[in-house]
Amino acid sequence: MSEQTLECKGLSKYFGANPALHNLSISLPAGKIIGLLGPNGSGKTTLIKLACGLLTPTEGEIRVCGFKPGIESKALVSYLPERTYLPDWMTVIECVKFFQDFYSDFDYERAVSMLQSLQVPANARMKTLSKGTKEKVQLVLVMSRRARLYLLDEPIGGVDPAARDYILGTILKNYSEEATVLISTHLIADVEKILDEFIFIQNGQLVSYASTDSLREDLGKSIDQYFREVFRC
Amino acid sequence: MAWEFSNDKPIYVQVSDQIVSGILTGTFKMGEKLPSVREFAVIAAVNPNTVQKALSELESVGLIETQRNTGKYVTQEGSIIDMARKKRGELLAVEFLKSMAALGYTSEETIHLLEEAKNGEVTSNERTDA
Numbered sequence: 149m150s151e152q153t154l155e156c157k158g159l160s161k162y163f164g165a166n167p168a169l170h171n172l173s174i175s176l177p178a179g180k181i182i183g184l185l186g187p188n189g190s191g192k193t194t195l196i197k198l199a200c201g202l203l204t205p206t207e208g209e210i211r212v213c214g215f216k217p218g219i220e221s222k223a224l225v226s227y228l229p230e231r232t233y234l235p236d237w238m239t240v241i242e243c244v245k246f247f248q249d250f251y252s253d254f255d256y257e258r259a260v261s262m263l264q265s266l267q268v269p270a271n272a273r274m275k276t277l278s279k280g281t282k283e284k285v286q287l288v289l290v291m292s293r294r295a296r297l298y299l300l301d302e303p304i305g306g307v308d309p310a311a312r313d314y315i316l317g318t319i320l321k322n323y324s325e326e327a328t329v330l331i332s333t334h335l336i337a338d339v340e341k342i343l344d345e346f347i348f349i350q351n352g353q354l355v356s357y358a359s360t361d362s363l364r365e366d367l368g369k370s371i372d373q374y375f376r377e378v379f380r381c
Numbered sequence: 382m383a384w385e386f387s388n389d390k391p392i393y394v395q396v397s398d399q400i401v402s403g404i405l406t407g408t409f410k411m412g413e414k415l416p417s418v419r420e421f422a423v424i425a426a427v428n429p430n431t432v433q434k435a436l437s438e439l440e441s442v443g444l445i446e447t448q449r450n451t452g453k454y455v456t457q458e459g460s461i462i463d464m465a466r467k468k469r470g471e472l473l474a475v476e477f478l479k480s481m482a483a484l485g486y487t488s489e490e491t492i493h494l495l496e497e498a499k500n501g502e503v504t505s506n507e508r509t510d511a
Contacts, residue, residue, distance in 0.1 A: 320429065368388075368389045368390075
């Protein structure tokens with residue numbers, strides 16, 4: 149498959165008169181882990197929601213593996229939202245079964261074994277779990293799909309450093325060569341070792357899109373240092 | 382335990398340096414099978430593509446070999462490992478002289494100091510970086 153996993157052409161999204169994204173053009177290849185980085189309110193979540201089909205573009209177009217956001221694209225996209233949406237009266241294992249019913253690419257055994265290694269009690273109700281544990285459940289569900297595009301919106305924001313390491317390890321272990329993982333986060337230093345490429349956006353516009361290695365080779369800087377320079381307040 | 386990386390060098394270069402260290406210090410023995418790309422990625426907590434790039438570099442200098450279908454192995458050629466050892470030793474020596482020069486030592490003074498250290502005339506409780 150030669151087509152790009154995610155392709156945006158002249159993509160804009162306005163909320164009233166405010167541009168959340170303005171004329172963004174970018175195409176992301178398969179098989180990469182890519183960081184979506186930018187200051188607060190730069191349009192990261194808007195871009196992710198457009199790719200999921202939760203928002204519709206004001207102008208321009210966005211395609212996932214060649215499909216406009218819709219039934220075909222949703223079967224290929226595994227999305228971790230900022231907030232968990234799992235019903236709190238369900239037990240963890242019921243949520244797993246729920247996902248299995250919904251997604252044909254869901255791997256039940258993988259989900260169960262990941263939950264075990266994170267020591268999440270399978271029969272506990274969601275409402276009895278801590279915030280961090282709920283996030284772990286949600287991430288396990290999202291990473292247990294064999295998707296082509298994973299969209300992870302702040303996957304490590306709410307969990308402790310040890311769980312953070314495990315979650316990043318989970319991403320490394322479970323993504324496949326054909327898949328692209330797009331991770332939006334502020335915690336750049338924590339994720340930059342696992343990133344192939346990174347995207348900086350600000351005020352809804354592309355600031356740079358480059359490979360992690362080339363940044364280090366050309367400028368001798370980490371993404372974290374570069375971010376602090378580019379977005380100095 | 383994730384590996385530590387500095388900010389100034391590409392990560393794949395640092396991964397390959399650490400694997401070379403592993404080979405030279407005996408963590409990975411001559412002729413032994415290495416962890417898979419995926420396993421290395423998890424051990425070092427880095428991207429699998431980064432590991433792949435690091436391993437290709439080591440393969441191009443002959444330190445590791447791919448055997449079809451079974452994975453990557455440390456070379457059985459002692460001469461290649463000796464060469465890597467020599468290169469690493471030279472690098473450390475040059476860097477050491479540079480750091481000493483930055484402290485104001487001449488090469489002769491440094492060598493003299495090394496002699497003293499070798500004979501146990503210099504003791505240090507402090508952590509050293511070299």
